[in-house]
Amino acid sequence: MKALGPRRREPESWQGWLGAALELIWRRIGLFGIYSVAVVMAMLAAYSVAWAPARILLVLLLVVISLVLFIRLALVADYNREPKYLYIIPGNLDVALAITVGAALFAGYGAFLPGFFEPLAESLQQMLVGLGLYETRLETGAPAPPPASQLFVEVVFMAGGVWGVAAFSAGLGLLAFGQWFLLPMVVLHASPVGMSMVTSLRAYSLNPVPMTGLLGILLVMLALVIVSLGWLAPFMLPVLGALLYTSYRDVFLERDYNHPPGPPVLTDSEA
Numbered sequence: 001m002k003a004l005g006p007r008r009r010e011p012e013s014w015q016g017w018l019g020a021a022l023e024l025i026w027r028r029i030g031l032f033g034i035y036s037v038a039v040v041m042a043m044l045a046a047y048s049v050a051w052a053p054a055r056i057l058l059v060l061l062l063v064v065i066s067l068v069l070f071i072r073l074a075l076v077a078d079y080n081r082e083p084k085y086l087y088i089i090p091g092n093l094d095v096a097l098a099i100t101v102g103a104a105l106f107a108g109y110g111a112f113l114p115g116f117f118e119p120l121a122e123s124l125q126q127m128l129v130g131l132g133l134y135e136t137r138l139e140t141g142a143p144a145p146p147p148a149s150q151l152f153v154e155v156v157f158m159a160g161g162v163w164g165v166a167a168f169s170a171g172l173g174l175l176a177f178g179q180w181f182l183l184p185m186v187v188l189h190a191s192p193v194g195m196s197m198v199t200s201l202r203a204y205s206l207n208p209v210p211m212t213g214l215l216g217i218l219l220v221m222l223a224l225v226i227v228s229l230g231w232l233a234p235f236m237l238p239v240l241g242a243l244l245y246t247s248y249r250d251v252f253l254e255r256d257y258n259h260p261p262g263p264p265v266l267t268d269s270e271a
Contacts, residue, residue: 009251016250024074035069067183068183070240071183074241075188078249164230168236181251
């Protein structure tokens with residue numbers, strides 16, 4: 001694929017990006033599902049780290065690595081290719097990119113992460129109370145233990161409060177700093193990070209309304225995490241990864257549609 005540079009898109013383009021992303025996921029739902037389970041297992045391992053700063057940093061790194069993985073899976077689905085293990089699994093450049101972006105997110109959110117977590121945790125707790133799964137007071141009238149200390153509720157809070165906030169924070173951070181297109185640009189073209197950051201800013205300035213639409217998608221995802229009591233949080237990453245791919249493809253590659261299902265499609269270099 002040859003990048004053509006950023007172009008201005010219609011204000012409602014974000015709707016097409018989301019639809020195309022969901023179509024690619026559905027086309028390879030089994031593949032996305034298998035890798036989503038692998039990501040969940042990796043998240044569980046990262047969450048078991050006792051030291052909070054290291055735990056948060058590892059989760060953010062895993063979020064970025066997961067986005068890289070799902071960008072590659074979206075490309076495979078778009079071109080009707082068989083997934084190649086060595087192509088899909090992130091390489092050295094991807095890991096270096098993940099460390100850079102993850103560390104930047106950690107630095108930016110490290111002091112403010114509780115401010116993101118507490119409202120979400122409170123919303124989840126109110127949902128649990130409304131469903132009768134948790135009571136704030138014991139029968140004796142004493143305050144009940146926090147929800148996260150209970151076996152069933154702990155998993156819900158871990159998924160909703162950690163993975164959901166981490167995924168939301170990653171997407172919000174990329175949008176806030178004008179770096180939404182950074183990951184797909186580096187992953188798909190191995191372009192230098194510095195140049196990619198500048199180019200991503202240009203694309204952002206050309207498309208302020210579609211970028212606002214992406215922010216709306218992130219907020220809806222966060223609301224779904226709360227409504228689902230946290231269980232939809234792991235599914236945010238496949239959607240975000242595919243959305244990064246389809247939005248980049250439209251703005252930089254001048255293609256706003258998926259290739260139809262069928263035989264493998266040749267890339268520009270193969271044609």
